Amino acid sequence: MTALGFLYPGHSAEDDYPRIEQLLGSDIRLQVVHTDIGEDAHRVDALREMGSAGRLAAGVEELRLSGAEAVVWACTSGSFVYGRQGAQDQVRTLALAAGLPASSTSFAFAHAVGELGVKRVAIGATYPDDVAGLFSSFLTDAGFEVLSVRGSGIITAAEVGTWGEAEVLALARAADHPEAEVVLLPDTALHTASFLPSLEAALGKPVLTANQVTVWEALRLTDRRANAPGLGALFTRARPVQA
Template identity: 75%
Template sequence: MTTVGLLYPGHSAEDDFPRIEVLLDTDIRLPVFHTDIGEDAHRVDALLKMGADERLAEGVEELRLAGAESVVWACTSGSFVYGWEGAREQTRALALAAGLPASSTSFAFAHAVQALGAERVAVAATYPEDVTGHFTAFLKAAGAEVVADRASGIVTAAEVGTWEKDQVLELVRAGDHPDAEVVLLPDTALHTAGFLPELEEAVGKPVLTANQVTVWEGLRLAERKAWAPKLGTLFATRE
């Protein structure tokens, strides 16, 4: 059995993770441990507080007791808002607190883009424009060329968590760009696990979503390979 511990802020789309467990159809386990979201706002000051080291450390003991082999801070905005170096320090602090390999959803996106061999990406974000800009800057620091970045202006994770499949399909189509090799949907509050192949079919290219790449990153850290085509191109290779 492989257990990936996930630290998730508040409650919005955490039910994606048991759904991913089912789609993986293996002995992989994805226990979710909730951190204090504080103020639910896609606003820089609130996001910096949400991703503070002490808040992430609060869930570490439960995670260890669950037998986690790796841990991922399952929050994109609460990591990239610190910038590349700040996000690295965040994951270092988490690794030290947990005594385990650690990462975040922001780094998961960077590593997943590289794993797909892509260089040009489009961002289809639920966030306000300024927060989306921080994600774009993070991706550029990772070496990706961002050819388009669409901001939807949604302020709270709670609202994002209510989006239905048709709204997510509309978002990925609107955020796509002809020059992009892959489209990124960066919000872990967005439900996507149940229809990843449909998202990719809608734009005719790989789509990376926050909860998908979070699981993939945790498995990468645990050195566990997984094959599950229903989770999109990222999980569709046996290599």
């Protein structure tokens, strides 16, 4: 059995993780530990505090006791707001505290886009435009071409967590760009685990979502691979066919 650990801020879409575990259908177990979110706000200062070393360290011992073999900070905005170097420092500090291989959702997106072998991306973010722009800069620094960025102006993770399939699909469609090879939806507060096949069918291209790539990144850290068609092209490497 492979046990994977996730530090998840607050409570919004954490039920994606048992759903993903079910879709993986293997001897893979996903252990989620909640961190204190502090102020629930998609604002740079609040996001930096949410991703601070002290808040992350508070959940590390519980993950260690669970037998996790790797840990991922399951938050996109709480990592890319530090910039690429700051996000690397954040992951390094987490790895030292946990004594485990570590990463974050921001790096998970970069690695997942690389895994698909593409360069041109479109971003559909729930965040305000300034925060969405920081994610775009993070990906540009990682060597990708960001063709479009669509922000939604939502301030709280609590509101994002109320979105259903219709809202997620509308965001993905609005964000898409005809030359983009993949569409990215970067918010772990957004429920997407049950919608990936329909999202990819509607857009006719891979769609990467925050909780999906977070689990994939943990598998990468432990040198595991899983074939799970219900989790989209990232987990099958098959090109989606437009409905």
